[in-house]
Amino acid sequence: MSAGTARVIASKDGAAVAQTALEVRDVSLVFNTAEGKRPILDRISFDVFDGEILCLVGPSGCGKTTILRLLAGLLQPSGGEVLFEKSRVTGPSRERAIVFQDYTNALLPWRTVAGNVALSLEARHIPKDQHPGITAELLTKMGLQHAAQQYPNQLSGGMQQRVQIARCLAQQPKILLMDEPFGALDAMTRQALQDELLQLAAEQRMTVVFITHDLEEAIYLGDRVFVLASNPGRVVEKIDVDLPRPRSQLETREDRRFLAHRHHLFGLLQGH
Amino acid sequence: MRRLLRASVFPVLVILLWEITSRTGLLQFEYLSRPSDILLAGYSALRDGSILLATWQTFEAALFGLLLAVLVGILTGTMLGLSATTEKVVGPTIEALRPIPAVAFIPLSLLLFGFGLPMEGMVVAYACVWPILIATIGAVRGIEPRLLEVARALELPFAARLWKIILPAALSRINVGIRVAVGFALVVAVTVEIIVNPRGLGYSLILAQQSLRVDLMYAQLLWLCIVGYAINAALRTVKMAQPAIHVGGRL
Amino acid sequence: MKRQALLLNLSALLFAICLLAIWQVLSDLHVISPVFFPPPTRALSELVSRLSDGTAYLSIQSTCLRMLFGWLCASFMGVVLGAAIGSSRVARDYLEPTLEFVRPLPASAIIPVAILFFGLTNQMSIAVIAFGAVWPVLLSSVYGFSSIQGRLQEVSAVLGLSRAEFLRKIAIPSATPDILSGVRVSLAISLILAVVTEMQASLPGIGRDIFMAQRSFRSADLYAGLILLGFIGFSINYALVAFEKRALRWRNPYS
Numbered sequence: 001m002s003a004g005t006a007r008v009i010a011s012k013d014g015a016a017v018a019q020t021a022l023e024v025r026d027v028s029l030v031f032n033t034a035e036g037k038r039p040i041l042d043r044i045s046f047d048v049f050d051g052e053i054l055c056l057v058g059p060s061g062c063g064k065t066t067i068l069r070l071l072a073g074l075l076q077p078s079g080g081e082v083l084f085e086k087s088r089v090t091g092p093s094r095e096r097a098i099v100f101q102d103y104t105n106a107l108l109p110w111r112t113v114a115g116n117v118a119l120s121l122e123a124r125h126i127p128k129d130q131h132p133g134i135t136a137e138l139l140t141k142m143g144l145q146h147a148a149q150q151y152p153n154q155l156s157g158g159m160q161q162r163v164q165i166a167r168c169l170a171q172q173p174k175i176l177l178m179d180e181p182f183g184a185l186d187a188m189t190r191q192a193l194q195d196e197l198l199q200l201a202a203e204q205r206m207t208v209v210f211i212t213h214d215l216e217e218a219i220y221l222g223d224r225v226f227v228l229a230s231n232p233g234r235v236v237e238k239i240d241v242d243l244p245r246p247r248s249q250l251e252t253r254e255d256r257r258f259l260a261h262r263h264h265l266f267g268l269l270q271g272h
Numbered sequence: 273m274r275r276l277l278r279a280s281v282f283p284v285l286v287i288l289l290w291e292i293t294s295r296t297g298l299l300q301f302e303y304l305s306r307p308s309d310i311l312l313a314g315y316s317a318l319r320d321g322s323i324l325l326a327t328w329q330t331f332e333a334a335l336f337g338l339l340l341a342v343l344v345g346i347l348t349g350t351m352l353g354l355s356a357t358t359e360k361v362v363g364p365t366i367e368a369l370r371p372i373p374a375v376a377f378i379p380l381s382l383l384l385f386g387f388g389l390p391m392e393g394m395v396v397a398y399a400c401v402w403p404i405l406i407a408t409i410g411a412v413r414g415i416e417p418r419l420l421e422v423a424r425a426l427e428l429p430f431a432a433r434l435w436k437i438i439l440p441a442a443l444s445r446i447n448v449g450i451r452v453a454v455g456f457a458l459v460v461a462v463t464v465e466i467i468v469n470p471r472g473l474g475y476s477l478i479l480a481q482q483s484l485r486v487d488l489m490y491a492q493l494l495w496l497c498i499v500g501y502a503i504n505a506a507l508r509t510v511k512m513a514q515p516a517i518h519v520g521g522r523l
Numbered sequence: 524m525k526r527q528a529l530l531l532n533l534s535a536l537l538f539a540i541c542l543l544a545i546w547q548v549l550s551d552l553h554v555i556s557p558v559f560f561p562p563p564t565r566a567l568s569e570l571v572s573r574l575s576d577g578t579a580y581l582s583i584q585s586t587c588l589r590m591l592f593g594w595l596c597a598s599f600m601g602v603v604l605g606a607a608i609g610s611s612r613v614a615r616d617y618l619e620p621t622l623e624f625v626r627p628l629p630a631s632a633i634i635p636v637a638i639l640f641f642g643l644t645n646q647m648s649i650a651v652i653a654f655g656a657v658w659p660v661l662l663s664s665v666y667g668f669s670s671i672q673g674r675l676q677e678v679s680a681v682l683g684l685s686r687a688e689f690l691r692k693i694a695i696p697s698a699t700p701d702i703l704s705g706v707r708v709s710l711a712i713s714l715i716l717a718v719v720t721e722m723q724a725s726l727p728g729i730g731r732d733i734f735m736a737q738r739s740f741r742s743a744d745l746y747a748g749l750i751l752l753g754f755i756g757f758s759i760n761y762a763l764v765a766f767e768k769r770a771l772r773w774r775n776p777y778s
Contacts, residue, residue: 072681073681074677074680074681091680092677092680092681092683093681093683094681094683096681097681098677100674100677102674105672105673105674105675106674106678108675108693108696109773109774110696110697110699110771110773111696119682119692120682122688123683123684123688151773153773153774171681171682275616275620278616278617278620279616279617279619279620279621282617282618283621283624303636303639303640357531360531360534360535361531361534361535361538362535362538363535364532364535364536364538364539365535365538365539365542367757368539368753368757369753371752371753371754371755371756371757371760372749372752372753372756373714373715373718373752373756374715375715375722375730376718376730376733376748376749376752377749378722378734379722379733379734379736379737379738379745380733380737380742380745380746380749382737383559383737383740383742383745455627458627458629459629459630459631462629462631462632463629463631463719466631466632466634466635466719466723467631467719467722467723468722473632474631474632477632477634477635478635480635481635481636481638481639486639489635489636489639490636493628493632493633493636496627496628496629496632497624497625497627497628499627500626500627500628500629501623501624501627503627504627
């Protein structure tokens with residue numbers, strides 16, 4: 001498959017057969033609070049297809065982060081189940097890497113950039129002599145080769161987030177879960193990182209679930225976009241983004257279809 | 273309530289185990305009394321007032337030293353805090369004196385004052401002056417310049433400025449130093465009493481040990497824990513009440 | 524700017540010298556009793572002679588060895604216990620109140636108990652030192668291990684690190700700044716308790732020297748001992764601060 005075509009469906013015998021990486025079946029989540037039970041998510045079901053970029057958009061508090069944490073296995077549902085490669089998700093796993101929004105807290109401040117990336121290699125029990133080579137490759141891919149010996153607190157927000165992504169890639173995950181990863185960054189850095197992510201995903205044919213409250217970002221990045229509503233959290237619309245790849249900040253964002261999706265999603269989000 | 277229960281599980285278990293093994297003869301240490309004996313000894317010491325007298329003597333010395341330390345510490349600290357140059361000139365001498373442990377001055381104090389209250393109070397004062405001094409310097413230096421400007425703009429006379437703005441502003445930081453000093457005061461007082469001074473709780477500990485009244489000795493240790501804990505609790509309540517005093521003051 | 528700093532440093536030195544000079548004069552003129560306040564020159568010459576004929580070294584060595592040994596025992600126990608208690612919310616709930624109750628007990632109060640068990644020996648001294656020095660390390664270790672960034676625990680879970688790997692790669696480095704500050708306070712307490720136990724049990728060391736000097740009214744010796752103690756206290760603190768700065772280099776990579 002070339003990087004330019006739509007990536008969602010691998011058609012085998014004429015019928016559209018998509019390999020599912022993750023399946024969410026009737027998942028509900030209820031929190032027990034002092035005031036009683038609070039429903040956070042209400043019977044959500046969807047599939048995440050192999051190799052796709054799926055974006056979840058919604059207002060604050062609609063449960064997008066909760067869904068991501070359920071996919072990661074950091075949370076267990078009160079009802080329903082999450083399936084990864086057909087088996088039930090009972091806890092976190094290296095194969096489902098999660099990129100957190102608060103990148104500073106997710107990095108080890110006492111290790112250099114290279115050291116942070118090496119943490120994943122150590123977790124995979126890769127022999128130490130192979131670390132420098134693999135780390136160097138990943139850092140170059142993320143544009144961090146000159147910062148290898150620096151400490152996280154010497155880096156800008158964008159660089160720190162790149163380090164976190166590099167560390168996640170070093171896990172060799174099957175799925176990349178991203179929780180508003182670019183939310184705390186300025187617009188220019190955000191756009192740069194968006195494009196870097198697209199390139200990475202194309203090269204590695206990664207499955208990505210991307211959470212954002214920025215609907216333009218969701219349309220720009222995604223193959224599909226799900227719109228979520230809150231109280232309780234649920235999926236109200238699933239949209240196929242039929243924009244060609246590779247995407248470009250300038251051209252794609254001016255494309256008629258982009259604007260149509262944007263219009264449509266804007267209306268949906270306003271209503272909730 | 274549940275927290276209280278959980279907190280008592282460990283000590284209650286230890287005490288029960290201790291009592292049982294002592295009584296059944298499983299654990300026989302010559303110098304380890306039974307909890308029941310310790311409690312009895314403690315009760316009688318309270319009844320006959322010996323432990324209370326000793327406590328008062330220790331408090332006396334601690335207060336003596338604290339008051340002296342507060343006086344010297346705040347005065348010197350204010351002077352050094354107001355003038356950065358003075359602080360830089362006098363500072364190194366202070367830094368040279370500070371690492372000397374207060375207890376090292378016990379013999380000197382003994383030489384100068386002989387046995388009794390003043391000797392102990394002076395050692396306590398030496399130990400307590402440092403946290404107060406340092407806190408005062410920091411407090412005076414750190415008074416928000418904006419506050420001082422406001423005071424001047426309101427054309428308050430100096431005394432009023434001092435009382436209504438400078439002192440309250442510096443007070444909370446100085447208090448931190450004083451609280452640390454209070455912690456030191458008790459510890460140093462007891463230490464001096466254990467080593468040389470024939471008064472106070474420390475001395476009664478040594479007496480109990482030397483006359484092999486082991487259960488009384490442990491009872492006194494328990495009492496010391498209670499006293500220390502009570503003082504800390506009192507300090508914490510004062511700390512929480514403080515903001516109210518702060519805000520309550522009006523210009 | 525640099526000239527100003529130099530000038531201030533010189534003035535500081537001058538100030539200290541002036542104070543000593545005033546003391547010297549007052550003592551020589553017997554305005555203050557030279558018995559209680561010997562001229563600084565005498566204290567210094569006493570110190571120098573004891574250093575040059577080697578008698579001071581024995582005392583310094585005794586005090587320092589006991590202090591270091593007690594401190595190392597206390598630090599080890601404190602970190603291990605602190606790690607165990609700090610990592611477990613249950614352990615903390617059950618044990619922290621008891622710790623808070625025993626903490627205010629002055630370490631020197633343990634001396635009578637220690638004398639009963641060990642007599643007037645080095646073991647007694649080390650036991651007291653260890654008891655007193657363990658608290659700062661223990662409490663700061665409990666704090667350090669209980670306040671590990673939650674996000675890092677999630678990262679560890681996702682990466683599939685074992686409990687031992689988490690401890691080694693994340694918990695301990697994360698708690699190290701707190702542990703080190705506790706260890707520093709511990710060493711100061713160890714010095715104090717070493718001196719205290721020497722005075723109490725007449726064990727060889729600087730504390731005993733000072734005590735003996737007082738008994739025989741050799742005040743110059745007394746002050747010499749104080750100077751020595753001040754020097755030791757200053758050096759160990761300096762050394763530890765320097766070590767801390769290097770170990771925690773990642774906090775201030777620009778300085």
